[in-house]
Amino acid sequence: MGDVSRRTLIRVTGAIGATMLPTALGFNDASAQENAVAPPAAAPDPSSAPTTTYLFLNDAEVSFIEAAVARLIPADDRWPGAREAGVPNYIDKQLGGAWGAGERLYRDGPWEPGTPSQGYQLPFTPAELFRTALAAINQQLSQAGTPFAKMSGEEQDAYLHGLEQGGKSLGGVPADVFFAHLWECTVEGFFSDPVYGGNRNMVAWQMIGFPGAYASYYDLVDQHGIKIDRPPTSLGEDAHGHVHMDPGIHARMP
Numbered sequence: 001m002g003d004v005s006r007r008t009l010i011r012v013t014g015a016i017g018a019t020m021l022p023t024a025l026g027f028n029d030a031s032a033q034e035n036a037v038a039p040p041a042a043a044p045d046p047s048s049a050p051t052t053t054y055l056f057l058n059d060a061e062v063s064f065i066e067a068a069v070a071r072l073i074p075a076d077d078r079w080p081g082a083r084e085a086g087v088p089n090y091i092d093k094q095l096g097g098a099w100g101a102g103e104r105l106y107r108d109g110p111w112e113p114g115t116p117s118q119g120y121q122l123p124f125t126p127a128e129l130f131r132t133a134l135a136a137i138n139q140q141l142s143q144a145g146t147p148f149a150k151m152s153g154e155e156q157d158a159y160l161h162g163l164e165q166g167g168k169s170l171g172g173v174p175a176d177v178f179f180a181h182l183w184e185c186t187v188e189g190f191f192s193d194p195v196y197g198g199n200r201n202m203v204a205w206q207m208i209g210f211p212g213a214y215a216s217y218y219d220l221v222d223q224h225g226i227k228i229d230r231p232p233t234s235l236g237e238d239a240h241g242h243v244h245m246d247p248g249i250h251a252r253m254p
Helices: 003-017 029-035 059-072 087-095 126-144 153-165 175-191 200-208
Strands: none
Touching: 059 087, 059 126, 059 153, 059 175, 087 126, 087 175, 126 175, 153 175, 175 200
């Protein structure tokens, strides 16, 4: 990965997230310079973002999630971060839906420690995993006297690094397993189609120059080597440019 794209990813994902982005999100210097849409002049003020109505997360859980995703993918002077892009809303809607309920998980056990190649081996549904881990985190930090949202940025980063390293239980959920789920959901919510609740105003797609869900490029199939410079479009976008969330669309399909 060249210097331009590496700097872009570090700016987008922060110190923690930059080392964990899937390689598929990388792009070379030439494509970054050729296809990236010009960035907005400044990141939106979080206070001006639409109010989120949380369906699954309670107030204490929201406080941690909003602060955590803001450190995993922070805003800068050019682009909004995960919080401003609606990632907490994405996580909330996924946990409150079919994925959170574990509708496609094998649920009959036996629950034995597995090897890394065996994948997820815990008895928790995603919703149970988040609720259990967040309750343990908030209880521990309450006893310590400093909630996560009240920590400095450096303290928050150190705490998240501690979760990533694992070695402790969060009410029966291994800390590193919870962190992996949190990180994966943060990336998904930031880069996925806005119909799932994140990537508000398609800011992540604007940043990387991704056109989104155009139904047809028929008018361009016989043109080669041209720059495709058009605003991104969502799966749920109507003729007036409004994106309609569809709670029946699941973010994880086989």
